[in-house]
Amino acid sequence: MTAPTFSMHVSVEQARALFAGLLPAPPVTALALRDALGWTLGADLPALVSHPSATESALDGVACREADTLGAASAPVSLRVVGESRAGAPFVGEVRAGECVRIYTGAPLPAGTDAICPVEQLREEGNVVRLLRPARPGDVRPEGGDFHAGETVMAAGLRLTPARLALAAALGHAQVPVRHWRVALLSTGDEVVEPGQPLLPGQVYDSNRVGLAALLREAGCEVLDLGHAPDSPAALRERLNAAGGADLLLTSGGVSMGRYDFMRDLLLEEGEVAFWKVRMRPGGPALCGRWGGLPVFGLPGNPVSSLVVFQVIVRPVLTGEALPTRQVTAATPFASLPDKTAFWRGVLTGDEVREYPRQGSGVLRSLSDADALVIVPEGQSVAAGERVDVALL
Numbered sequence: 001m002t003a004p005t006f007s008m009h010v011s012v013e014q015a016r017a018l019f020a021g022l023l024p025a026p027p028v029t030a031l032a033l034r035d036a037l038g039w040t041l042g043a044d045l046p047a048l049v050s051h052p053s054a055t056e057s058a059l060d061g062v063a064c065r066e067a068d069t070l071g072a073a074s075a076p077v078s079l080r081v082v083g084e085s086r087a088g089a090p091f092v093g094e095v096r097a098g099e100c101v102r103i104y105t106g107a108p109l110p111a112g113t114d115a116i117c118p119v120e121q122l123r124e125e126g127n128v129v130r131l132l133r134p135a136r137p138g139d140v141r142p143e144g145g146d147f148h149a150g151e152t153v154m155a156a157g158l159r160l161t162p163a164r165l166a167l168a169a170a171l172g173h174a175q176v177p178v179r180h181w182r183v184a185l186l187s188t189g190d191e192v193v194e195p196g197q198p199l200l201p202g203q204v205y206d207s208n209r210v211g212l213a214a215l216l217r218e219a220g221c222e223v224l225d226l227g228h229a230p231d232s233p234a235a236l237r238e239r240l241n242a243a244g245g246a247d248l249l250l251t252s253g254g255v256s257m258g259r260y261d262f263m264r265d266l267l268l269e270e271g272e273v274a275f276w277k278v279r280m281r282p283g284g285p286a287l288c289g290r291w292g293g294l295p296v297f298g299l300p301g302n303p304v305s306s307l308v309v310f311q312v313i314v315r316p317v318l319t320g321e322a323l324p325t326r327q328v329t330a331a332t333p334f335a336s337l338p339d340k341t342a343f344w345r346g347v348l349t350g351d352e353v354r355e356y357p358r359q360g361s362g363v364l365r366s367l368s369d370a371d372a373l374v375i376v377p378e379g380q381s382v383a384a385g386e387r388v389d390v391a392l393l
């Protein structure tokens with residue numbers, strides 16, 4: 001028997017690296033800001049303008065020369081009002097000694113002024129204001145204090161959160177370049193049935209395709225739904241060939257040891273395999289390779305396994321961002337696996353995590369009820385009271 005030409009029993013890190021090695025550079029398209037929430041920035045984003053665009057007031061009050069107002073520390077100081085500066089309608093001209101200009105938050109600081117006294121510290125007397133304390137230079141927002149025109153402010157690979165979309169708008173962009181993976185998604189298995197259809201004995205609803213499509217969209221991918229293929233090499237071949245135009249083909253099921261696990265056999269015999277089997281649970285039988293040049297990731301059919309492998313291996317590669325992790329205290333023990341990293345489903349309460357009572361790879365409720373994957377490295381066990389890393393779902 002000849003040794004396989006692909007890697008077997010790879011670590012989670014090796015699986016990510018081998019999968020990443022199959023993918024082309026992330027395709028990039030432009031999206032309107034309102035459509036870009038959750039997508040990954042596909043290129044560095046420069047500031048098209050400075051913000052603030054000019055040095056401006058941080059308060060409603062008057063703009064004046066600080067030096068004129070220092071005496072207000074002991075007795076009120078009077079200044080003559082010579083005009084007004086509003087956001088969008090700046091004061092034109094120069095303010096001289098003994099003068100001031102009414103100013104509002106966000107309005108440009110007039111030439112000749114360097115400090116602000118807020119309305120709360122003013123007494124109005126016609127065209128004169130009396131300052132009850134000295135004006136402060138610190139109450140201005142300097143030009144470019146947030147960012148300067150031309151500066152690269154957001155780096156490619158950032159996930160677009162609401163605050164980052166707001167920042168992109170402030171930088172002057174109406175559209176943003178985003179990584180736009182087109183992912184063809186296929187479920188396999190004779191027993192798999194579309195939700196809403198009657199379920200005959202031995203059949204199961206296609207939960208994987210629903211969960212995976214949602215995870216893909218959440219990761220900012222376009223989903224090309226290839227539906228579901230029965231367990232037959234001919235049907236599978238036909239569906240795999242229909243994935244043209246995609247950057248990646250994601251399948252679920254048919255990757256393990258069974259007689260009807262044709263995904264594995266097809267890729268082994270007619271495609272290329274980069275790796276098969278990852279030292280993790282759930283998700284051990286994951287398969288990765290190519291079909292006619294198209295990168296393929298074969299997720300295991302077990303419902304928990306397919307979603308966990310996506311979260312732990314596929315998603316970080318596509319988005320460049322792993323699930324966020326933190327350390328918490330184990331409230332229950334977590335079992336060790338001699339040669340696998342375990343991703344046990346855990347329920348968080350404050351700084352503690354307890355094991356979800358049923359950890360079977362078919363118990364989808366363990367994922368829907370869990371807040372975190374408790375990461376127990378190969379060969380290590382976690383006793384109650386010990387600190388443990390969790391990945392937040």
Ligand SMILES: Nc1nc2c(c(=O)[nH]1)N[C@H]1C(S)=C(S)[C@@H](COP(=O)(O)OP(=O)(O)OC[C@H]3O[C@@H](n4cnc5c(N)ncnc54)[C@H](O)[C@@H]3O)O[C@H]1N2
Nearest residue numbers: 187205206207208253254255256257261284300301302305
């Ligand atoms: N002899 C061995 N048997 C198994 C091994 C092994 O190492 N030796 N590994 C087990 C592990 S671990 C997993 S995970 C599964 C993965 O198997 P497959 O990827 O071949 O998946 P299937 O056999 O097609 O299905 C497994 C299970 O999942 C259900 N399923 C499949 N697709 C869906 C779907 N779209 N939605 C909901 N549920 C789905 C399917 O009905 C089966 O119950 O193999 C173990 N076996």
Ligand code: MOO
Nearest residue numbers: 282283284305361
């Ligand atoms: O990974 Mo299998 O996922 O342990 O059931």
